[in-house]
Amino acid sequence: MAATKYTLASRVKLADGHTMPQIQLGLYMMTRSEARSAVTAALAEGYRGFDCAQMYHNEKEAGQALRESLESHGLTRADVFYTSKLAENRTSYDAVRASIRQSVAACGLGYIDLFLLHSPYGGPAARWASWRAVEDAIGEGEVKSGGVSNYGPQHVEELVNHPGLKVKPVVNQIESHPFNTRTDIRETCTKHGIVVEAYAPLVRGMRMRHPVVVQLAKKHGCTPAQLLVRWSLQHGMVPLPKSVKRARMAENADVNGFELSADDLAKLDALDEHLVTDWDPTDAE
Ligand SMILES: NC(=O)c1ccc[n+]([C@@H]2O[C@H](COP(=O)([O-])OP(=O)(O)OC[C@H]3O[C@@H](n4cnc5c(N)ncnc54)[C@H](OP(=O)(O)O)[C@@H]3O)[C@@H](O)[C@H]2O)c1
Numbered sequence: 001m002a003a004t005k006y007t008l009a010s011r012v013k014l015a016d017g018h019t020m021p022q023i024q025l026g027l028y029m030m031t032r033s034e035a036r037s038a039v040t041a042a043l044a045e046g047y048r049g050f051d052c053a054q055m056y057h058n059e060k061e062a063g064q065a066l067r068e069s070l071e072s073h074g075l076t077r078a079d080v081f082y083t084s085k086l087a088e089n090r091t092s093y094d095a096v097r098a099s100i101r102q103s104v105a106a107c108g109l110g111y112i113d114l115f116l117l118h119s120p121y122g123g124p125a126a127r128w129a130s131w132r133a134v135e136d137a138i139g140e141g142e143v144k145s146g147g148v149s150n151y152g153p154q155h156v157e158e159l160v161n162h163p164g165l166k167v168k169p170v171v172n173q174i175e176s177h178p179f180n181t182r183t184d185i186r187e188t189c190t191k192h193g194i195v196v197e198a199y200a201p202l203v204r205g206m207r208m209r210h211p212v213v214v215q216l217a218k219k220h221g222c223t224p225a226q227l228l229v230r231w232s233l234q235h236g237m238v239p240l241p242k243s244v245k246r247a248r249m250a251e252n253a254d255v256n257g258f259e260l261s262a263d264d265l266a267k268l269d270a271l272d273e274h275l276v277t278d279w280d281p282t283d284a285e
Helices: 032-045 058-074 093-107 126-140 152-162 184-190 211-222 224-234 246-253 262-269
Strands: 011-013 019-021 048-052 079-087 111-116 145-149 171-175 197-199
Touching: 019 126, 032 058, 058 079, 058 093, 093 111, 093 126, 111 126, 111 171, 126 145, 126 152, 145 152, 145 246, 152 184, 171 184, 197 246, 211 224, 211 246, 211 262, 224 246
Parallel strands: 048 079, 079 111, 111 145, 145 171, 171 197
Antiparallel strands: 011 019
16 A cells, blocks of 8 residues: 655645645744744745744744745745744733734734644633634634644643633644653544644654664664654644754655554554653643
């Protein structure tokens, strides 16, 4: 059987009817100038999805690079998918609405394709006020789709079961890779039709030499990074590999020509050590 193909042109359908690229470039830990050059290079490489955030302090440069490069690739705004995230949940609805407007203005793209609450921190009242602001930003056309990030199963349930909910979250962006699989969160999201984006899909480079990763990469004639990206994809997630290097951007998206068997996936799943590469807000109050 031929391997399932996942390319930079592949898109996944969200529960609200929009679609988004199946492999996207992460922009975390990029300086402003790195973000500008990485976005330009990634666009030339074929990337169409870009994962930014207020906390990354490079929204302006990412948006500028996109705007300046679209035309030379024969693309329009609608051909690219830009995400940003709210730095901090607030109980003040007005403060969050203003913050979303600032993100839209900073990128200069006219609207944001996907806006996420970056974490569940702040408690139930701040989470809810912030979500209402996302709903209204969608209603007013500033944002196309809304979602959350670092939400544990309990936060997802709290939001989708809220009696005042008008717009369901369509994405939960979480840390997920073989060393921290988070099947609990993924199952909850699947139950509610929420697409899971996998952050730190390359384990931030921390497990590239793990013997099982090396052995399976050798078996499939791929690199460890390609193996890890393929793991996310075959588990139905949207990986956001980050690189400032064009050759690595190409490598990370060149994941066809091999397919992980159920046995390979099980071997990788068994590596789970609950490794947290950055932060873990999923059990926040
Ligand atoms: N929502 C959240 O709380 C949250 C948290 C963390 C991350 N994220 C998102 O997820 C994205 C990805 O996560 P991440 O940036 O933390 O980690 P990652 O994508 O797992 O790993 C990035 C690291 O791997 C290196 N790398 C890239 N391609 C490689 C390759 N082919 N071979 C070897 N090393 C390679 C990069 O270095 P070079 O750049 O030098 O190539 C960088 O050091 C972020 O950029 C961000 O958009 C979200």
